[in-house]
Amino acid sequence: DAISTGSLGLDLALGIGGVPKGRIIEIYGPESSGKTTLSLHIIAECQKNGGVCAFIDAEHALDVHYAKRLGVDTENLLVSQPDTGEQALEILETITRSGGIDLVVVDSVAALTPKAEIDGDMGDQ
Template identity: 65%
Template sequence: MAKSKTRKKAATDNPAGMLDNALGQIEQAFGPGSIMKLADNSKLEVEGIGTGALSLDLALGGKGMPRGRIVELYGPESSGKTTLALHVIANAQKSNGIAAFIDAEHALDPSWAKKLGVNLEEL
């Protein structure tokens, strides 16, 4: 019994050290910038994927959608979400990227996607 109490106490003696250890393990496994403390003011350069609309790319920081991130497009029906997503997917595929499309509105038209340059075999 005394040993288990000692272990529990030792595990919680240095919570800051435990947090730093966990952050280090996550960053080692998933790469720099995958996790950070909110107070850290470090900037991570993230590549972008063009949207096909220069004004939107500029509004998003000049690079378009961030590469390697999950992006949700939200808006009313028929506002261009699917078309925007397909343009970004086509641009990602042109630079040997991989993309996934989750069609919550069941609005994906494969022939339209193909016309916009999406490789359906890779989607």
């Protein structure tokens, strides 16, 4: 089973009609290459099919107006903006254990900064 990316060409290239459900996938690429845009398209497609989606905005950069223009139902998108990597992972664990979410996007893994680094404690031990 798959969730469409919103792009027929990409869905066909992926071989299963989109990104696989029930799996962890990583969308990788250089800065400003469209990773968040692709993720938002996938959220929109999931929502169109009745899915419940969450967006963990570790970068604190989600543009809700842009997401709406891409078709995301922002009123029904669960958005979290954690302050630390640990907090993001706690939220992710709670969301996944609930069983009520069909798709979780973490944007981005690179922004999951450990609390010790934020507090300036790295290397002080």
